[in-house]
Amino acid sequence: MSEIGCLYCGKQIPDNVQNCPHCGAASHFQERGYQRGAKVRFYLLVAAVSLFCLIFALWLPQIN
Ligand SMILES: [Zn+2]
Numbered sequence: 205m206s207e208i209g210c211l212y213c214g215k216q217i218p219d220n221v222q223n224c225p226h227c228g229a230a231s232h233f234q235e236r237g238y239q240r241g242a243k244v245r246f247y248l249l250v251a252a253v254s255l256f257c258l259i260f261a262l263w264l265p266q267i268n
Contacts, residue, residue: 206218208231210224210227211229213226213229215227217231219231
């Protein structure tokens, strides 16, 4: 049995537990739903930043 560091409190916890016994946070290795939701949010953020940069790059030459 190996141990991982909790991402919330930093303490060592077994990698097969559902929740951190120290702070109660859900283990990221068990919560796949959280990881999928976070990935979707990350792609939305990248898309929003890319769109903002594209609009800014097209708009900037007209100001100067
Ligand atoms: Zn913890």
